[in-house]
Every structure is written in C-alpha cells, then in structure tokens.
Amino acid sequence: MTRARPSRNTRATEAPADDAVIVRQPRRGHGRPTLQDVATLAGVTSITVSRFLREPAIVAAPTAERIREALSETGYLPNRQAGHLASGGSQVVAALVPNLVQSIFAETVQGLSDGLQAAGHELLLAATGYSMEREEEQLRALIGWRPSAIVVTGRHHSADALLLLRNARRAGTPVIELWDQHPEDGGFTQIGFDHAEVGRAMAVHLLSLGHRQVAYVDSGVVGDLRAHERCTGFADRVRDAGLSLVSLTAPLGDPFDAGRQALRSLRQAAGGSVTAAAFANDQLACGALLEAQATGLSVPGELALMGFGDFPIGRQLNPGLSTIQPPRYAIGFEAAQALLQALRDGVDAPHRPLPWSLMPRGSTVATPA
Amino acid sequence: MTRARPSRNTRATEAPADDAVIVRQPRRGHGRPTLQDVATLAGVTSITVSRFLREPAIVAAPTAERIREALSETGYLPNRQAGHLASGGSQVVAALVPNLVQSIFAETVQGLSDGLQAAGHELLLAATGYSMEREEEQLRALIGWRPSAIVVTGRHHSADALLLLRNARRAGTPVIELWDQHPEDGGFTQIGFDHAEVGRAMAVHLLSLGHRQVAYVDSGVVGDLRAHERCTGFADRVRDAGLSLVSLTAPLGDPFDAGRQALRSLRQAAGGSVTAAAFANDQLACGALLEAQATGLSVPGELALMGFGDFPIGRQLNPGLSTIQPPRYAIGFEAAQALLQALRDGVDAPHRPLPWSLMPRGSTVATPA
DNA sequence: TTGTAAGCGTTATCAA
DNA sequence: TTGATAACGCTTACAA
Numbered sequence: 001m002t003r004a005r006p007s008r009n010t011r012a013t014e015a016p017a018d019d020a021v022i023v024r025q026p027r028r029g030h031g032r033p034t035l036q037d038v039a040t041l042a043g044v045t046s047i048t049v050s051r052f053l054r055e056p057a058i059v060a061a062p063t064a065e066r067i068r069e070a071l072s073e074t075g076y077l078p079n080r081q082a083g084h085l086a087s088g089g090s091q092v093v094a095a096l097v098p099n100l101v102q103s104i105f106a107e108t109v110q111g112l113s114d115g116l117q118a119a120g121h122e123l124l125l126a127a128t129g130y131s132m133e134r135e136e137e138q139l140r141a142l143i144g145w146r147p148s149a150i151v152v153t154g155r156h157h158s159a160d161a162l163l164l165l166r167n168a169r170r171a172g173t174p175v176i177e178l179w180d181q182h183p184e185d186g187g188f189t190q191i192g193f194d195h196a197e198v199g200r201a202m203a204v205h206l207l208s209l210g211h212r213q214v215a216y217v218d219s220g221v222v223g224d225l226r227a228h229e230r231c232t233g234f235a236d237r238v239r240d241a242g243l244s245l246v247s248l249t250a251p252l253g254d255p256f257d258a259g260r261q262a263l264r265s266l267r268q269a270a271g272g273s274v275t276a277a278a279f280a281n282d283q284l285a286c287g288a289l290l291e292a293q294a295t296g297l298s299v300p301g302e303l304a305l306m307g308f309g310d311f312p313i314g315r316q317l318n319p320g321l322s323t324i325q326p327p328r329y330a331i332g333f334e335a336a337q338a339l340l341q342a343l344r345d346g347v348d349a350p351h352r353p354l355p356w357s358l359m360p361r362g363s364t365v366a367t368p369a
Numbered sequence: 370m371t372r373a374r375p376s377r378n379t380r381a382t383e384a385p386a387d388d389a390v391i392v393r394q395p396r397r398g399h400g401r402p403t404l405q406d407v408a409t410l411a412g413v414t415s416i417t418v419s420r421f422l423r424e425p426a427i428v429a430a431p432t433a434e435r436i437r438e439a440l441s442e443t444g445y446l447p448n449r450q451a452g453h454l455a456s457g458g459s460q461v462v463a464a465l466v467p468n469l470v471q472s473i474f475a476e477t478v479q480g481l482s483d484g485l486q487a488a489g490h491e492l493l494l495a496a497t498g499y500s501m502e503r504e505e506e507q508l509r510a511l512i513g514w515r516p517s518a519i520v521v522t523g524r525h526h527s528a529d530a531l532l533l534l535r536n537a538r539r540a541g542t543p544v545i546e547l548w549d550q551h552p553e554d555g556g557f558t559q560i561g562f563d564h565a566e567v568g569r570a571m572a573v574h575l576l577s578l579g580h581r582q583v584a585y586v587d588s589g590v591v592g593d594l595r596a597h598e599r600c601t602g603f604a605d606r607v608r609d610a611g612l613s614l615v616s617l618t619a620p621l622g623d624p625f626d627a628g629r630q631a632l633r634s635l636r637q638a639a640g641g642s643v644t645a646a647a648f649a650n651d652q653l654a655c656g657a658l659l660e661a662q663a664t665g666l667s668v669p670g671e672l673a674l675m676g677f678g679d680f681p682i683g684r685q686l687n688p689g690l691s692t693i694q695p696p697r698y699a700i701g702f703e704a705a706q707a708l709l710q711a712l713r714d715g716v717d718a719p720h721r722p723l724p725w726s727l728m729p730r731g732s733t734v735a736t737p738a
Numbered sequence: 739t740t741g742t743a744a745g746c747g748t749t750a751t752c753a754a
Numbered sequence: 755t756t757g758a759t760a761a762c763g764c765t766t767a768c769a770a
Contacts, residue, residue, distance in 0.1 A: 031540040031541060032515070032536075032540050034746095034747055034748085035747065035748065036747080044756075044757090045756075045757055045758085046747085046748080047748090047749080047750095047756080047757065047758085048755085048756060048757075050748065050749065051749095051755095051756085054749090058755075059755070059756080060755060060756085063755080063756085075532070075533075075536055077509060077512050077513055078513055078747090078748080079454075079513065079515055079746090079747055079748070080450075080513040080514050080515075080748095081449075081450040081451075081453050081454045081459075081514065081515060081746090081747080081748090082450075082454050082746070082747035082748040082749085082762090083747080083748050083749075084450050084748085084762090085448075085450045085451050085454055085746090085747080085748070085749090085761095085762045085763065085764090086747075086748040086749040086750080086761075086762055087748075087749055087750080087762085088749090088750095088762070090450075100469055100475045100478065100479070101475040101476050101479055102471070102475065102681070103475075106469045106470040106471065106472075106475065107470050109469065110469070110470055110496075113496070122510060123494075123495075124493065125492075125494050126492075127479075127482070140446060141491065143446050144446055144447055144448065144449040145449050145450065146401070146448055146449075146450060163444070164444075167401075167444055171400040171401050172400055254681055255681075256681055256682065256685045286682075286685070287685065290685050290686070290687070293687070294687060312471070312623055312624075312625055313625065313655075313682055316625045316655070316656065316659050317659070318659070318662070318663060403762095403763060403764085404763065404764065405763080405764095413740075413741090414740075414741060414742085415763085415764080416740080416741065416742085416764090416765080416766095417739085417740060417741080419764065419765065420739095420740085420765095423765090427739075428739070428740085429739060429740085432739080432740085447763090447764080448762090448763055448764070450762090450763080450764090451746090451762070451763035451764040451765090452763080452764055452765075453746090453764090454745095454746045454747065454748085454762090454763080454764070454765090455745080455746055455763075455764040455765040455766075456746085456764080456765055456766080457746065457765090457766095
C-alpha cells in the first residue's frame with residue numbers, strides 16, 4: 001500500500017513571494033483534500049466553498065463555476081466530523097437492536113434506514129445480543145458520536161442506560177423505543193405494540209378452536225423480554241379460562257432444532273394430552289412442525305401449532321404455519337418519521353401503537369381436504 | 370421534551386472576580402458536558418483530564434481521584450468527532466454489504482463486528498441493495514467519516530467508486546474486498562473464494578451422480594454478480610463435459626416463491642428431461658424442493674436439487690438440501706484481522722482465500738431407505 | 739506531573 | 755456576494 005502522505009503544498013499560498021517559502025510539513029490530518037485546498041484552487045476562501053456546498057445559489061455564478069471545477073479536480077469530500085463539531089448538529093441517528101442475523105429486526109433496520117435516507121440522515125447501528133449490559137456499553141459508545149437522535153429496542157434498560165437516555169433527552173436528543181407499547185409516565189416515545197396482548201390473542205385463537213390442553217414454548221434467550229411478555233399474556237388468558245397450561249422453554253442453539261427438541265419434550269412431558277402449542281417465534285414453530293411431520297404426528301389433527309413473526313418459510317410449509325404478523329418494517333419506518341418530527345418540532349413525538357394481525361393457516365385450522 | 374440547553378456556567382472560571390462576570394451564552398455545542406467542564410470541577414486543565422482518560426497512570430494519584438469524581442459527577446462521555454478531528458485517526462471501519470435482510474451477509478457483518486470489537490474499533494455500516502450506483506453513493510457518505518479502513522463486497526465497482534477506493538488507499542486507508550477471490554494487479558486485498566470454482570464444483574457433483582441433463586437457476590437480482598459467476602462456472606463445466614445446459618433466471622420477489630415458480634418453468638420448458646438442477650441460493654432451492662413435494666415430484670429420484678449458502682432451513686427439510694457451505698462468518702472475522710494488520714504494518718494485507726465445502730444431502734444423494 | 743499554545747476541518751456571526 | 759474571525763471539543767508538541 002502506498003503510504004506516503006500526499007504533500008500539502010497545495011495548501012501553501014499560491015505565490016509565497018515576499019517572505020521565505022515555508023513548505024508546511026503537516027504532522028496531523030488525514031491526507032485528504034480539505035475545504036481550504038478547494039478554496040485555494042478556486043481562488044476564494046474556504047467559507048465561500050462551504051457556502052457553495054450548502055447553498056449553491058448564494059454564490060455568484062462565475063465563482064460557483066470555479067468552485068465546481070476545483071471540487072471535481074481535488075475530489076473533495078466533506079469531513080463530517082469537522083462539520084458536525086462546528087455546527088453542533090449531527091444528522092446521525094444511533095440505533096440499537098438485539099441482533100441482525102436471521103432476525104425480525106433486519107427489516108426494522110431497513111425501514112429505519114429508508115425513512116432516514118429521504119431526510120439525509122445517516123444510521124449508526126449496533127447490536128446488543130439481547131443483553132442489557134451490552135446495550136449500556138454500546139449506548140455509551142454511540143453517544144460518543146453525539147447523534148441527533150437515539151433509537152433503542154424495548155422499554156427495559158439497565159439503570160445506567162436509562163440515565164444515559166434521560167440525559168440525552170434532556171440535552172435535546174429524541175429517544176425512541178421500538179417494538180413495544182407500554183407507555184409509562186415520563187417514558188420515551190414508543191413505536192410498536194403490546195406483546196402481552198398478542199400472547200392473549202394467541203391463546204384466544206387456540207381456545208376458540210376448542211383446545212383445552214394447550215402449551216406455550218417460550219424463547220430460551222433470557223433477554224428476549226418481549227417473547228416472555230407474550231408468554232405471560234398467553235398464560236394469563238389460558239388461566240382466565242380456567243384451564244391449566246403446559247409451559248416450557250426452548251433450548252438455545254439453532255432455533256429449528258430447538259423447536260424440534262421442544263416438541264419432543266412436550267410429547268414426553270405431557271403425553272398426548274396437549275392438543276395445541278404456541279411458540280415464541282416462527283423458527284421454533286417451524287422446527288416443531290417439521291419434527292411433527294417427520295414423526296408422523298398429524299398437524300393440526302393431533303396437535304395444532306402456531307408461531308410469531310410471519311417469517312417467509314412459515315407460509316411455504318405444508319400445512320402453512322399459523323402465526324402473528326408483526327409490523328416489522330413499519331416499526332422502523334414510523335420510528336424514522338417520529339424522530340424527524342421530534343427534531344423538527346422540539347417536542348417528544350407521540351407514541352405510535354402499530355397494528356399486528358393473526359394469520360390463521362393450516363397448522364391450526366384444518367383446511368377442507 | 371425538555372429542550373432548554375443546560376447553561377454552561379460551569380465553564381466560566383470558578384471565581385470570575387476581577388473583571389465583569391461574563392455569563393457565556395453559547396449558541397453552539399451539543400449541551401453535553403465537555404472535557405473542560407470535568408477539568409474545572411476537578412480543579413485542573415482539560416489536557417490533564419484528556420491524559421487521564423487515555424493513560425490514567427501518568428497523572429498523580431490525588432489528581433486522578435479528583436478527576437474520577439468529576440467524571441462520574443458530570444457523566445462525561447468523550448466526543449468522538451472532536452477526538453478524531455484532533456488526532457487525525459478515527460478507529461472507525463466503514464463497511465458496505467449488499468443487504469442485511471434474510472441474507473448471507475448478516476453473519477459476515479457479525480464476524481466483522483466481533484473482530485473489530487476486540488481491537489476497539491467501531492463499525493459504520495451501509496447497504497447497497499446490490500446496486501453499483503448505490504454503492505458509490507454510500508461510499509461517498511462513508512468516506513465523509515474519514516474511516517480508518519474501508520470494507521466493500523465483491524471486486525466490481527463503478528468507475529467513480531473505484532477512484533474513491535484508490536484515493537482512499539493512497540491516503541493510507543486499507544481497502545478490503547469481501548466474498549471474492551480473483552486477484553488482479555494493483556487490486557485490493559480480497560477475503561473470500563472463487564465463485565466460478567464453486568459453480569464448477571456444483572456441476573461436478575451433479576455430473577458425478579450420473580446426471581446428463583442438468584439445469585441452473587440463476588438469481589433474478591441483476592447485481593448479484595457472484596451468483597452469476599457461479600452460473601458461468603457451472604455452465605462451463607457442463608459444456609466441457611459435452612452436455613447441454615438448461616439455464617433460467619428466477620423471478621424477483623419472495624425467493625421461496627421464486628424457486629417454486631422456477632421449478633414450474635423448468636418442468637414446462639424441459640419436460641421431464643432435466644434430472645438435476647442447481648440454484649443460485651438455498652432459498653430458491655428450498656422453494657423448488659417444497660414445490661416438488663407439493664406436486665408429488667420425487668427428489669432426488671426424478672429430480673435432484675442443490676443450493677448455495679447452507680441456510681439453516683435447508684438441513685431441516687426432508688430430504689435435506691444439498692448445498693455449498695460458504696465461510697459466512699469467517700469472511701467477516703478474517704477481514705477484521707486483515708484490516709487491523711494492514712493498519713498496524715502500513716502495507717496491504719495479503720489476499721485470503723477461504724475454504725468452502727460441498728454438503729451432499731438427500732436432495733441429490735438418495736439415502737438408503 | 740502539569741500546563742500553554744496551536745491546530746484538526748468545518749460552520750456561525752458579523753463586517754465589508 | 756464575499757471575507758475575517760472565532761468558535762466546536764479535543765489532542766499533539768513543547769515548555770515549565
């Protein structure tokens with residue numbers, strides 16, 4: 001790699017006549033053209049170039065032309081750090097999601113990115129791995145960038161993380177919580193839905209189909225609090241109906257395998273008594289569905305199954321997997337809107353409850369053969 | 370939201386006795402504690418605090434203690450923009466991948482992130498949507514952050530993007546290309562493998578099983594050049610064997626549906642003559658596999674199928690999907706190592722060909738019943 | 739061990 | 755319409 005820093009001679013005055021010719025030997029800097037380089041080449045001062053870049057109309061036409069040439073000749077690209085430092089505003093949104101690999105959050109990030117793109121904001125992304133300590137750590141790192149807004153997932157944070165978020169808001173940085181809808185006094189704007197309610201709806205779906213012995217397979221990921229809330233909602237609704245619930249937690253590892261394992265545990269523990277099971281997510285449910293098929297267990301005849309997330313694979317299987325379709329993309333896109341609004345108006349954006357829907361498919365509702 | 374900027378009185382000298390008391394009314398700044406605030410509180414100057422933060426050992430114990438207190442009292446978090454601007458080095462790696470949703474690149478990003486984490490570097494991420502223009506645009510935005518290294522996907526870039534990358538390298542910024550292995554003179558460090566070779570291996574696998582009428586279903590995503598290279602490699606190898614090839618392109622949209630559609634097209638176009646088909650990725654192949662099952666077509670008896678990517682779902686289906694397992698995570702992790710090495714040594718890191726493997730499963734190799 | 743001075747590359751403010 | 759000047763918050767270089 002050529003490591004020689006390009007000489008900065010261009011930055012010296014064009015005709016350093018009178019005094020001694022001082023060849024500036026910079027010991028700092030990134031070795032890239034600066035506003036000053038462009039200005040010197042165009043025969044103006046840097047502030048004029050700066051103005052041209054932000055509002056081309058306000059510089060005289062001939063000047064603008066010279067600047068345009070100098071810009072393309074130098075290949076100048078503005079230094080954002082310097083810009084943000086000087087202007088005190090960053091046009092950068094920091095976002096924290098649990099993870100990106102094979103996850104429900106990838107589309108949320110896409111929605112966020114799309115929503116911000118249009119407004120010329122950039123996205124600074126980090127993953128927490130469903131850990132609050134990790135969230136706090138990442139938050140500290142992200143705040144170092146002085147983002148114009150902060151987006152986090154869920155409403156539960158460590159005490160210190162909460163402090164960081166409150167401080168940020170006090171300093172005028174909007175804070176938005178994704179994938180949740182459980183407003184409290186003084187809380188941050190929430191864009192999402194109530195997971196306990198989803199859990200209840202899953203229970204209602206199964207009970208309304210006549211099932212009296214139902215099970216819930218919760219996520220093995222300790223930090224997946226929203227899954228646990230769905231579990232609680234499900235359990236409450238089942239108990240309200242005067243029924244008992246078989247509840248178990250899926251193992252970690254490949255979620256399809258975990259789902260298969262959960263189905264085996266279920267049959268072992270409960271024998272054939274359980275007639276319907278709800279899962280924390282579609283991957284677990286698909287695993288169980290495939291395991292049922294492999295072992296000749298009739299779905300939904302002997303066991304009805306449903307998931308959460310509406311991943312593409314669920315509709316492809318036969319029978320199709322009944323599931324909850326959450327507004328994956330919309331959560332991100334609406335968060336972008338809310339955040340832009342908060343920045344514009346200087347007040348917290350209102351909470352936005354977003355609709356989800358239950359998709360009944362063949363894994364719970366037998367189709368006429 | 371409380372918008373009042375906190376007053377900066379703390380920044381005035383503690384006892385502004387002699388002259389007039391000037392209450393500084395800042396019109397800029399982020400409204401967050403600065404090094405100066407901490408220093409004033411600790412009764413030292415800002416440089417001492419700065420030093421303490423980077424090398425706690427070199428300040429005197431009692432001073433350190435006062436600084437520590439002041440830090441926690443103010444909740445100070447360093448401003449990275451100012452830091453990088455002053456030091457001329459950024460500790461930030463910019464990475465460009467085609468996409469993150471349901472993609473093979475999510476794990477690569479995870480590997481990159483893990484590899485950088487340990488070295489205290491941060492990741493600035495953007496998606497190109499498999500478009501070169503978008504890549505160029507994103508590259509421009511990312512370079513604005515003056516990253517210490519740049520990571521892109523693949524070896525094909527627009528002319529202007531190539532210029533940007535070359536300039537970056539000339540300025541001492543390592544550039545790394547992921548998921549490819551096709552070194553040219555003066556090219557950038559590549560971490561990945563040769564896709565044409567993978568295509569040939571897929572052909573060899575099917576031919577060695579005795580198939581004489583084979584098909585390749587390419588990705589409908591125009592910008593997925595690596596898939597097209599696998600297609601070319603496959604086609605070459607088939608023609609080398611003196612055989613003809615049925616070649617088609619999957620439609621866009623849900624990849625499972627696209628795979629189903631492709632299978633239907635295949636049967637329509639080629640009748641029953643094709644006995645084996647390779648797909649650009651596992652999702653397409655899984656769709657085809659599910660379609661085959663739905664229509665009572667025996668796999669691999671009447672038609673053998675294979676994919677690329679080794680997505681978790683492939684092994685779950687019955688028969689399991691034969692596929693190529695690429696080093697998804699390793700590509701990211703090794704890229705991090707290469708880049709850190711390049712930064713350390715000041716020379717380009719060597720290319721790193723990474724191994725992939727062919728996973729024969731039931732969709733091509735009939736298991737003894 | 740601590741401080742002073744200068745500068746990183748840009749923008750806000752005011753003057754011309 | 756353009757420029758001079760002073761920040762922004764931090765670090766390097768050098769002095770004490």
